[in-house]
Amino acid sequence: MSKSSKSERMVDQIWNFFASVKLSVVILLSIAATSIVGTVVPQNENPGLYLNNYGEFLFSVFNALGVFDLYHSGWFRFLMCLLIINLVVCSINRLNATWRIIFPKTPQFQAGRFKNAGSRQEWTMDAPTDRLKNVYESYISGHFSVHRTDATENGFIVYAEKGRWTRLGVYAVHASVILMVIGGLIGSIWGFEGFANIPEGESAGKITLTNQDSEKDLGFLIRCNKFSIALYDSGMPKEYRSSLTILKKDQEMVTQDILVNTPLKVEGVSIFQSSYGKIPGKSFTVKFIENDSEIEYVKKASMGEEIPLPGNSGILVVEDFKASFSFRGVTLENIFLCRLSDASGETENIILPVDFPRFDKMRGGKFIISISDVEYKYYTGLQVSRDPGVPVVYAGFLLMILGCYVTFFMFHQQFCVELSRQGGQTRVTVSGISGKNKPGMLVKTRRFARRLKKTTERPE
Amino acid sequence: MSAKILSYVTFIYGFAFILYLSAWIFKKPLANRLGTGATALAVLGTLTGILFRWVESHQMGIGHAPLSNLYESLVFLSLCIAVISLFVEFKYKLSIIGVVASPLPFLAMAYASLPKVSSEIQPLIPALQSNWLIAHVMTCFVGYAAFAVAFGISILFFLKSSGGDKSSAAMSLVPDLDTLDELTHQMVMFGFLFLSIGIITGSVWANQAWGRYWGWDPKETWSLITWLVYATLLHARMMRGWMGKKIAVLSVIGFLAVIFTYFGVNLLPGLHSYQ
């Protein structure tokens, strides 16, 4: 055996391996199984959480396998690649073999193929065969693009067919899968997804990218003019609305309200209403009440500022605000997180809930500290993304629906109408076959036969 | 009003099942026709109930199509299953389908009437205020219903193929295995088309509301898993030796995936869970 034929055989074997439906069944089930794992193990969580849940050993195994970010892991991508290769090779293979069958230059009709059709309908007409042939031919030429009449020993055979092209439906379905994967790829290479929290009256030109710790400059500014919530009588949220203005080089480009299902699109970037929150205004009042004397000291202050305690007994810095905060298993609202240093320089972190002014008494310090006169304002949480793959994916969606419909509910139909003289009468035999030999063909043949009968009932 | 109608409907579905079952066991064609009548009545009742509920929501000033929570989806699902099984019964002259298909709408409605499933008419939260919701829920549930009927037919397949006593009178009403296999295939194709449209409309909706058409949240992922199982079934049918029983097994697995997508996913964390 020569070397080249050996390597050719290798190529053939590999080609056939990738062309097999068996492989595709294995791939489809593997993708399904992988996806199951991805829904059981929460994805993209904090590593500490995983370590807690699974222990060190399982953690390192899962981590190595990419289980914590399964859908972006190397081997999930590998499966996707296999699927695409499988699909492309399989389609080329089949198209190669069937293109000429699907689109012959001159359609072949073989009487033999209709001999055993289970759909056969027969009846006898009280009409001369030649006239019947003309009537049927004119009906058939009006309803079928491809037909042919052959003369037989004692009559005629009229062949007719339609829907040959529907055999391409499967290829449309498979092409749609490829389009979707390509669209997804385009999105993951040239697209981005991030978020920005913008307080009312302020603007942002950068977003924080999701699942990455980096920021991205948008090339324009998003200003949040106003955020509002509407509630139903029951207290359920009815509407989240942000009024946004897009600014470029200090020029207002667009102003638009966005709602949860109504994003704003600008320069290929879409801005979605995704969350909201409350933040305190710049300044507020800090109160110190001396524990023994109940004497009140009041100060105006702002976030981050060093606030001396009365009698220079220490320094308070208000560091952060949380709209909700879990404290010893209880969820508290409107919390300021502060750092308190006493005169000797020792610091501790304390929390001050706005709604419970005497909360700090619990600490047992010299002063009960509280914060009041807080003016809240909203910030809007925006999801900002750009995905140039969407049109491709949507094209895939359309093609998938079309392809499935054609594949499942339309089929190549071939009919054969045989007319034979029997004295002055004509014996009519109608049979129909389809590539897939669906039971639907029986229904179609019956209908076709009924219509043919009707054409001869019409007065001429 | 709608709640009352729908609770009567539950009993009619149950009654239809009893009629179909006794028709099968006692070989009484009359009971079968009554079962068909009862199912048709229940279908009309469900439609009326859904319509009333729609009107009631408008009277409450929170008008929306009744397809927005677990209760409403269960009602719609039973409607779809009943309509499809009636369709199969007529189109394929298969009266036996009632025995396996009619318990499903009854179970769905009975589950919907449990106290833990709130039947209150609730207003739509912002994320649900989209016409895509209607398209998405309707197509998904038509798909689920077709898979439910396919499941019923697969059960018939197992009954028939293992029905040791081939001559038994009851089994003679069940069509031959090839017909059952073909019917399963028909139902799966129908369901596959609708599940595909359901996933696609859901995708388009997610893109509009959240800026991503696919986010791997558990409900999305499980609908994909279901879709892959049925895609496997369609392909497995083309491999030699994968007719009949193996296809029926895949159809049962597919339906289990449907049920998990529908109910089980609420056990997992994610955006989608109703309530």
Ligand code: HEM
């Ligand atoms: C997610 C991926 C896929 C989807 C959604 C899909 C969908 C379909 C559908 C709906 C059919 C028609 C089935 C029927 O007529 O009952 C089909 C047929 C077929 N598929 Fe796929 N498929 C996928 C992947 C693949 C892959 C990877 C291969 C690779 C070999 C493949 C090979 C075939 C073949 C050979 C047919 C039969 C075509 C014919 O009847 O001429 N499919 N596919």
